[in-house]
Amino acid sequence: MTSTPETAVLGSLTEALASVLSCSREVIELAVCTMVAGGHLLLEDVPGVGKTTLARAMARGVGGTSKRIQFTPDMLPGDLTGVSVYQQSTGRFEFHPGPLFANIVIADEINRANPKTQSAMLEAMAEGQISVDGDTYPLPDPYMVIATQNPIELEGTYALPEAQLDRFMTCASFGYPTADAESAMVANDHTDSPLAHLERVCSAEDIARLRAQAGRVRVARPIADYIVALVASTRRWEGVRYGASPRGSLGLAAMARSRAMTLGRDFVLVDDVQAVAVPVLAHRLVLDHGGYGTGVMERSRALVADIVSATPAPRVANV
The missing domain is CATH 3.40.50.300 (P-loop containing nucleotide triphosphate hydrolases)
Structure with a gap:
């Protein structure tokens, strides 16, 4: 490193x-x-x-x-995003931000949470903003x-x-x-919270x-082609009904860049892509037999590991 x-x-x-x-x-x-x-x-x-x-x-x-x-289960979307409250003193609606503002x-x-409330987080997670009563924050x-x-x-x-x-x-x-x-954990002194002595780094x-x-870490074209090949394989692999979306390709590239930087490099290697492929792609797969839960996620992770093993990796010199 x-x-x-x-x-x-x-x-x-x-x-x-x-x-x-x-x-x-x-x-x-x-x-x-x-x-x-x-x-x-x-x-x-x-x-x-x-x-x-x-x-x-x-x-x-x-x-x-x-x-x-x-x-x-009883949470409402407004409990996350915030609400506009009418202020009699001003005669106007005033927005009170919810806990998503952090x-x-x-x-x-x-x-x-119920599906309606879960979906309220989509805009926040995808675009870094929320819309309430026609206004965007x-x-x-x-x-x-x-x-x-x-x-x-x-x-x-x-x-x-x-x-x-x-x-x-x-x-x-x-x-x-x-x-x-x-x-x-059992033997430790429990008079304090485990995080009591964790200071801001x-x-x-x-x-x-x-x-x-x-974002400035370089991804050579052969590495980019390899990322696309891995994601494309999830869309046609046996046992997978729906594979990863192009957002999966972008996420895989972003995580490979992040890993490369943590290791002191300004370029991505095949090892970076392979190291993060399972946590980036497995949860995005919809398997043929459907279902949810721990067993399905384990099968998805195994499938992505198989895809990584079966997809030829490029030989790219350090750039």
């Missing part, structure tokens, strides 16, 4: 998060890369494994503003949604629409902690600068 100012900041953030979280370092690195790539992250797993803690730790480590939304939005158990920059969801087989959950899943750049699963990690302005820098 080449040391650069960017790698120093991102390395410090990763180390700070790893010091207070019990999840795997791979998940932490994926979360940091997703933030730098300008995307949104979906954390999917059973309750109680630390999904919300990771989201809160990210918000604290980055600084800026953060809001947490606990999704429930640099990092923690959408906790997003699949407990820009959201803070940088803007990131870190959502958690429980497996769809659990009672009181709704499947996220495919259009909304496509807005998440990456999807990760924690899995249960190792026995050693879980023993350490960088600012929202730093993240905006890093995002701009990541």
